[in-house]
Amino acid sequence: MEDAQLVQDFLGGNHQAFNVLIKRWQDKIHHFAYRYFASSDDAAEITQKTFIKAYQKMNTLDDASKFGSWLYRIANNLCLDELKRAGRKRATSLEALKTAPQTEVASSADEKLVRNEALVLLHKALLQLPNDQRMVVIMKEYEGLTFREISEVLDESENTVKSRMYYGLRTLKKTFDSWNINQEVFNYD
Amino acid sequence: MTREEAQILLMDYIYGELDEAKAQELKLFLETDSELKQEFEGLTQTRSMLQHLPVQSPAEQLVIMEPENKETAVPSENWWAKLSSLFIPQSGFGKTGFAMATFVFLFFVMGAFSDMNISVGEGNFKMTFGEQPPVQTGYTAAQVEMIINQVQQENAEMINQYVLAAQEQQELQFQQTLSSFAEYLDTRRESDLELFNYSLTSLEENTYDRFRQTDQVLGEIIQTVSTN
Numbered sequence: 129m130e131d132a133q134l135v136q137d138f139l140g141g142n143h144q145a146f147n148v149l150i151k152r153w154q155d156k157i158h159h160f161a162y163r164y165f166a167s168s169d170d171a172a173e174i175t176q177k178t179f180i181k182a183y184q185k186m187n188t189l190d191d192a193s194k195f196g197s198w199l200y201r202i203a204n205n206l207c208l209d210e211l212k213r214a215g216r217k218r219a220t221s222l223e224a225l226k227t228a229p230q231t232e233v234a235s236s237a238d239e240k241l242v243r244n245e246a247l248v249l250l251h252k253a254l255l256q257l258p259n260d261q262r263m264v265v266i267m268k269e270y271e272g273l274t275f276r277e278i279s280e281v282l283d284e285s286e287n288t289v290k291s292r293m294y295y296g297l298r299t300l301k302k303t304f305d306s307w308n309i310n311q312e313v314f315n316y317d
Numbered sequence: 318m319t320r321e322e323a324q325i326l327l328m329d330y331i332y333g334e335l336d337e338a339k340a341q342e343l344k345l346f347l348e349t350d351s352e353l354k355q356e357f358e359g360l361t362q363t364r365s366m367l368q369h370l371p372v373q374s375p376a377e378q379l380v381i382m383e384p385e386n387k388e389t390a391v392p393s394e395n396w397w398a399k400l401s402s403l404f405i406p407q408s409g410f411g412k413t414g415f416a417m418a419t420f421v422f423l424f425f426v427m428g429a430f431s432d433m434n435i436s437v438g439e440g441n442f443k444m445t446f447g448e449q450p451p452v453q454t455g456y457t458a459a460q461v462e463m464i465i466n467q468v469q470q471e472n473a474e475m476i477n478q479y480v481l482a483a484q485e486q487q488e489l490q491f492q493q494t495l496s497s498f499a500e501y502l503d504t505r506r507e508s509d510l511e512l513f514n515y516s517l518t519s520l521e522e523n524t525y526d527r528f529r530q531t532d533q534v535l536g537e538i539i540q541t542v543s544t545n
Contacts, residue, residue: 147382154379159372168373168530169523179380241544244537250370268332269367275334290328294360301363311362314369 132192139186146186150179153196156271157203163266164207166251174210178203200271200281204263211259246313253303261296264289318346323353331360376526405490412490420483427479446472 129148137145157178162171181202189198254262260282267273267281275293279286304310323346329335330343347354406415425433428446436443445468456464 143382150378150380150382155374158375158379162373163370169527171373172375172379172523175375176379241541245541247369247371250366254367254370265367269364270370270372275329275332287325290325293328294324297360297363300367301359304363304366309366311366314366 130193131195135186135189135192135195146183149182149195153199154179157199160200160203160266160271161207163251163254163270164262165210166255170210174203174206177206181206194280197273197277197280200267200273201283204281207263208259243313246309249307249309253300253307253309256303257296257299261292261299264292265296265300268293318342320350320353323347323350327353327357327360331357331364377522416483416487419486420479423483424479427475431475444472446475 161174
């Protein structure tokens with residue numbers, strides 16, 4: 129059943145339809161928040177808050193067919209709220225990351241270790257992006273949203289979204305280069 | 318196509334959102350601009366590296382809607398309580414007024430069946446039940462007094478019975494109200510206990526997960542330190 133139909137059912141009084149929507153979207157919202165904060169606890173909290181808010185505000189959803197974009201917008205706003213709330217603490221931890229990573233030259237003996245370290249650095253590089261760029265990169269690269277959908281979620285123009293994506297990728301590339309992370313590291317499987 | 322135009326289209330091209338004609342045009346342009354082509358390849362490689370980023374999925378459903386019957390259930394009331402709530406006022410003052418009105422209503426109904434007669438005149442208030450005794454001018458004063466006493470006694474007994482009946486009805490209503498309220502409290506308590514249990518379970522699971530993650534991170538740190 130389509131999301132739009134489930135939304136209509138829920139608004140018509142069938143509250144179990146919302147359970148189906150939760151099951152369908154929970155992992156996506158959790159993945160989104162996890163990639164944003166790199167924390168399972170934060171991701172779980174944001175996911176729960178997102179669905180609670182969606183439950184409370186469902187009657188304000190103008191177009192039921194855009195439930196997904198609407199849900200991402202809620203999650204996005206909650207992520208930003210969380211950043212504001214715990215900004216100082218997070219800023220401190222991110223500041224520490226900027227000087228931390230220095231990858232070693234991998235020998236055959238510790239290839240797996242290097243790969244694991246590279247995965248950690250990958251997430252750290254993502255966390256170092258400015259918030260607006262990080263949000264776009266996650267939505268585009270991992271959630272598979274189109275630029276149009278991202279512009280709807282963020283309430284920005286498509287060109288602005290593309291611009292953020294461009295600069296986000298460029299920044300990530302520079303970071304990977306400076307940390308000596310390349311594609312070969314991930315081919316040790 | 319200018320270089321600026323090509324840069325704008327680069328994101329659409331990388332993510333496959335460019336139509337065939339534009340994509341072909343951009344592809345040709347990249348062949349003529351080695352710097353832009355190098356940037357394109359670098360960004361594509363960055364994309365492929367990002368795909369390796371691990372992610373965690375929640376082990377269970379994080380938000381669960383309550384079953385519909387529980388949600389829509391009202392505090393348990395039997396059919397009598399529902400019916401009586403439609404007719405009987407719920408406030409204390411309303412209930413008292415309703416009881417008095419009921420008593421007066423019953424009084425007059427019973428009076429109608431028992432030929433009640435009320436008369437006021439010359440400073441006297443007379444209320445009689447049953448057939449009016451025929452006026453007999455020939456009664457003696459003692460007979461009249463006996464009749465009056467008898468009538469007064471009957472009236473007193475009847476009023477007493479009416480009062481007792483009204484009291485019984487009030488007590489019955491009061492007990493039913495108490496019973497409904499007790500059932501409502503029980504249901505509420507059970508619901509609160511369920512919610513409390515669920516919260517405790519969630520807290521326990523979250524705590525376990527955090528311990529597990531902490532152990533995992535500590536293990537990785539120890540492994541990293543020991544390897545170095």
